[in-house]
Amino acid sequence: MKGSLIRLIVIAVFVPTIILMGISGFFLYKNYEKFQNVKKQELYLELTKRLENMLVYLGQERGVSSIYSVSKGNYPNSKTLLKTKRTLFSNAINDLKDFVNKHPELFNEVKDVISYTEKLPIIRKNIDSFKENYIKTYFFKYYTVLESKIIKAIAKVQSHFPQSLQKLYAIKLPFERIISFSGIIRGFGSYYITADTPLSEEEYKNVLMKYYHDTNILPIQLLDSKTQQYLNTPEFNKIEKDIKEILFYIQQANMQYYLTNEFDGYPIDALDYFNIFTKRIRYFNKVLNDLNIKIENNIQIISNTAQQNLILNTIVLGISILMLLIGIYIVRLIKEHIKELSDLLTSLAPIIGKNVQIDIGSTKGINEAIKIVDEAIKLTQESVKKAQEATKAKSLFLANMSHEIRTPLNGILGFLEILKTTELTPEQEEYINTISQSAKNLLQIVNNILDVSKIESNKVTLEIIDFKAIDEFENTLEIFATPAAQKNIQYVAKISPNIPSTLKGDILKIKEILTNLINNAIKFTHENGTISVKILLEKIENNKASIYFEVKDTGIGMSEEQKEKIFEAFAQADESVTRKYGGTGLGLTIVKSYLEMMGSEIKVESELNKGSKFYFTIDFDIADATPRYKENSFTNTTFAILNTLKDTLRKEYSMEYLSYFGVQRIGFNNKEELNQIMQNENINAIVVFVEESSWENILSLKEIDLPIITISSFALKEKIDTLNPEITIFDPNMPTKTFNSITTSKEQKKVVHKQTTPQKEKQIYQLKALIAEDNPINQKLLKTKLKSMGIEADVANNGLEAFNKYSMNPEKYDIIFMDVQMPIMDGVEATQEIIEFEKEEELPHTPIIAVTANVLKGDRERFIGAGMDDYIAKPIEQKELERVIENVIKNKYTPIEDQIQEVKPSNQKNIVIAAESHFLLNYIKSIINIDFKEATNLKELSKQLDTNAQNILIIEEDFNEADIDTLIESIKKDFPNLKVYVIGEKEYKNADGIISDLNPQTLKQIIQ
């Protein structure tokens, strides 16, 4: 047996059931016995009835035989009467015999009686012969003997009856006796009265005296009142009186004979004598009948009760058996469940390092189970905590790393740009392009990784701005013209020219999405494939424009399984893709996430080796609903189109653009045909699809005095240069390109549009600058950039150096570029020192430009407040640089005295960082080398703040689950000079700033 639990259950279930079963079984047995008994008693009752029946008819036969015998059958009707009585008696005997035959077990009870009745036929015969004295020979010697045997048998049977019945039978017996005796006297007396002879003294004594009994011997009081009434009626009383008298006078007649030897006869007629005793017997019979009915009822009740009990008992037993079965079933179920649970817990045990067999049926087992579950919970909680910390660490790591990676990358890219502007051999230019592309790719990868991690941490939001739809889309698509051409891919675009001019949306993300998809298309399409991009205006509804985007290629395609995997982070179609095609596999994840943020969904159709199609639809709010290009704006223009040898998408889309603008198109096959057409039509220009047409044919058209517009891939640029057409359109043809070509053709200018990267005119400024930057790469970068603009620059490695350099020669510098984060003295402090110095020395103000890697909310105000005049972001863009310098030249930076915030450097700074995670605190400790106080809960926090110092509090967004706004408000009441920065995402109205990512620059900036 398994353990105490099971034992308990088994006991609880089975013991009562078995007890119930036992008891009901026992009672069932008893009741069955009783029932059987009752059935038997019913039989006995039936037997008794038959015996009693025999008694009645025996008495009658005996009595009638008396008169019959004495009168030798002469008494009127005595013969027929006797015959009747004999038949009745014989029937009664046969009745008994039949019954005993049916129930042989009863034979023993009446064995004696039955064997004695065998003599009856002979006796009757003898009686009929009238030979003997009936009284002497048959009356007593046979009939009365038989009578007593029957009575004995009845008494024997009666002993089987239950007490209640026996009681009744005990009452019956005297009545039966008195009937029998009355019968004897009747028969006996009527014989001698008829014979008119006296009795012998013996007879007189042994019969009349013996057999006459008064009703005194009867237990009348034991009868019920109704029955008692029978024997209380005046008629019955008279009968008893008369009988007494009769017997007295008979006695007298006999006495007279004994005394005087003279007999004078009996004073009563034999028949009268016979009848009166019959009357008497009838009364007693009535009582007997009633008693018999009672007995029968009694037995019936007993029988019914026994039956009911038996049935009840059987039902109870049945129920208890059912209960037993259910109990067995339940126990089995419970055992199973216990085993299941035990197995489960046993499997859990290894989690905490144990390897035990657990059985929760036993007490020991339960204790162990509790221990295991407890420890498992603790373990899980720890794991969760660790996972959370790991996530935090990952974010910090990424933030840190991305910054660390991007800085040198930006350096590389920056200098590459500079290098490109120098004189280079074509070979060198090629190398630089390659390096540049690699660096750009690397940067893209880093950005992707950062984006993905931002997306995963839900740190990305949509920035909805107004943008010029078609221009932005076209710009994005144009980027891939060259890479596509390099693989000789037919790169075409179908853009709805009637897209509203200005839409509202996060154009940066859309550009990223398109970039991603087209990049992939180019990557995965082999030479001579086709990439088609569609950007179609589907409908305008409720001031929203629904734009359908599609990027379709004839590349390697994907199988069903690959399709499912590609959107997972870091998944690519399969491993070989990374080897062959490179990439991190993050692009599509970002695409999917961005689109989901915009309420759209990226869909893909693809077939292995046939190509892929990525598509999605975005609804944009409309800022300016005017279509970018009006339809049919050039209906009076006619172009002659050189018929092509094959139909391409390039041709199809180009024709659609021309058709949209309403340009008439006339096809021709050769120069001769064109000449003919020109006679009838005013042709504005010739359109030639270079790849789809015969080159000789095209060349021949040079002779015709019409501008030629070539439409082809950029790969054919050199070939087309030899043709020197007036207008060239390279893949992808787009609305703007078509529009420009139409307008240019109408101007009839034979101007060559060269698609080269325009070289910006170099502005030359005669300025001197001071660069305060601790990073040597960034130093060099800026210095070189300025040099290319003709600006000489000095370099300082930190704020202090900058201040010194400046103070030593204040009028030297026209502009100071101040990096914000620097050791020893940071940009803000240095700025303040410089301004102070300027004030003290009454020097003119030199514009100070803050240079910062990340612009946080509030930074701008901080810089301006500190006295900086402007700021530019790192990596430094040429445009920004120029803008700032222009401002300097235009003297736009005037000293702003009043905006200097009172920053009290006098007092000690008390930096408190409130964070629950020790990991975070350690991290911060590692990146900033200034002492700060830590607080992990509110109590500590209030302790750490110093009333005498200038407090800076950096607090976690979910610090102690407090409401940050309320918390800051209350703290600031006590510490009015407190500056609070919240590490988190949301804006808090009482906070002085938000730290949305924990990179070292940011933290250092805040603390300093």
Added chain:
Amino acid sequence: MRTLFITLIFSSFLFSFNALYTKAFIAYKKGQKYLKSNPQKAQKYFQESFLLLNQIKKDSAQKFYLLGEMYLNGWGVAQDLEEAEKMLKKAISLGNKRAYCSIAKLYIKENKNELAQKYLKSAKKNSIACNLN
């Protein structure tokens, strides 16, 4: 003894059983009592008895015996030996043994002595002592 006898006879007159024969029997006995002392009264009782007996519808051995005796002795009715013989024979057939004596007496009166002897023998067989006076 005599007193006892008288007492006995007397008490039989008190038998109140309400049956015709019993009444007839009592009247007969009364007649027998007054035979010697008051023959007129005796006759009156015998006549009463005779009437009662004839009222009895059912055949009865005792009835026929008493009637036989009355016809034989001329008690309450004119002596008629023929009728007496009929009655007594009926009584005998119905089982009355005392009638043997009576019919023997009759045959002696009629000088049918063999018949008388036959019946006397039957009487003896049945332990009846006949008083032939």
